[in-house]
Amino acid sequence: MEFRVLQYFLAVVREESITRAAEVLHITQPTLSRQLAQLEEELGVNLFSREKRKIALTNEGVLLRRRAEEIIELIDKTERELLEEEALIDGVVSFGCGELASVQVLSDFIKSFHQKYPRVRYDLYTANADQIKDRMDRGLTDIGLLLEPVNIEKYDYIRLNVKERWVVLMPPDDELAKKDYVTAEDLKNLPMIITRRTSLRNELASWFGDYFKSLNIVFSHSMSTNAAIMVRNGLGYALVIEGAIPFWDKSKICYKPLYPEITATTVxxxxxxxxxSLATTEFIRHVKCLLGINK
Structure with missing residues (x-):
């Protein structure tokens, strides 16, 4: 006996007509009649006494109506309770991330999760991947959005389908701002501000090639916003991940992509x-569900 067929049965009881019930249910009258006949055959009883002007219930039909109404009420109550249970999940989910384009994806995950669990709150810690991993290892941060290359052998992870692009920052009136892109040769004699992360420095060293050995590095940085402040004050040209730069004031800072292009991914x-916590566990499950990941 299917739940759907019980709903069909109750619709016929309410309308006292198969034709009107079919219209309410948005199915054809022959389909509804066939479903009812199969129900009677399955139960081995007659549910209706078909009179001239309307359909009346037999004693067996009256019993089924009572039980069907109880079943549907119980299912509705269970669904409401499950929704209420979801809404009762609270707590804090803590994240760590850098200034990355993939933060937009993370915010989309959080938005849909918050609609489902409105009592949950969030803590966002901004730092580089090494600092975030340290906090994760100490149990201070639940989930990290990490720029690769990064050692993640101790972690479960999902690699996001977002391209993080390296660019160089400069003042808007700089000569390099007139170019469509910037090469290693363009930067070889200029004061540079580069990341302090060793794995990312290795990526940049590979891009610079032989120029890297004699590069004039005046600053190391871990956040692109701080690097931009140094650029504005004429202290150098900063190599950073594009990330949040499109949201900055273009009259105060300019950026150009590198050529050949360097990109990275995030996990x-x-x-x-x-x-x-239950909130963090549910958030991870929520993200996996959104991305079609079953494990």
Whole structure:
């Protein structure tokens, strides 16, 4: 006996007509009649006494109506309770991330999760991947959005389909601002501000090639916004991930892509076999569901 067929049965009871019930249910009258006949055959009883002007219930039909109404009420109550249980999930989910384009994807995940669990709150810590991993290892941050290359052997993760592009920052009136892109040769004799992360420095060293050995590095940075302040004050040209730069004031800072292009990917990672709060566990499950990941 299917739940759907019980709904069909109750619709006929309410309308006292198969034709009117079919219209209400948006199915054809022959389809509805066939479903009712199959129900009677399955139960081995007659549910209706078909009179001239309307359909009346037999004693067996009256019993089924009572039970069907109880079943549907119980299912509706269960669905409401499950929704209420979801809404009761609260707590804090803590994230760590850099100034990355993939933060937009993370915000989309959080937005849809917050609609489902409005009582949950969020903590966002901004730093580089090494600092975020340290906080994750100490249990201070639940989930990290990490720029690769990064060692994630201790973590479960999801690699996001977002391209993070390296660019160079300069004042808007700089000669390099007139170019469509900037090469290693363009930068070889200029004061440079570059990332302090060793793995990312290795990526840049590969891009610069032989120029890197004699590069004039005047500053190291871990956040592109701070690097931009140094650029505005004429202290150098900063190599950063594009990330949040499109939201900055273009009259105060300019950026150009590198050529050949350097790009990176990001992973959404969390400590393997780490006990998490219910809110964090549900958030991870929510993201996997959105991305079609079953494990």
């Amino acid at each position: 959404l990672a969390w400590k393997r076999q780490q006990p998490f």
